[in-house]
Amino acid sequence: MDVIFELGEASVSDVHARIPDPPSYSAVRTMIRYLEAKGLLRHRREGTRYIYRPSETKESVRRSALSHLIKTFFAGSAPDTVATILDVTSNELSDDDLNRIEQLISDARKQGE
Secondary structure, eight states: OHHHHHHSSBOHHHHHHHSSSOOOHHHHHHHHHHHHHTTSEEEEEETTEEEEEESSOHHHHHHHHHHHHHHHHSTTOHHHHHHHHHHHHGGGOOHHHHHHHHHHHHHHHHHHO
């Protein structure tokens, strides 16, 4: 999806060429077909090739994936999800990152009032 979002649209060979240490061509083709079956991609025919493009915005796909991850691995708990993210990334967070997180929490509190 990242390659297709980056390019706007791409063939299987375009995607395969841009993946570092890619799996086989057929594995990439299978994944793209799976993403299309899930409704995340659409295609058009250009000669003998299919050209794929996103059917949703990157932000929409991110939100959907994150929602699924929270439900699947954290029993729907946003606090447990955030706690795990902070635990895993705590050594990598700058003061600016932590200030942004504090601001996001503050904004969420204000929205809940």
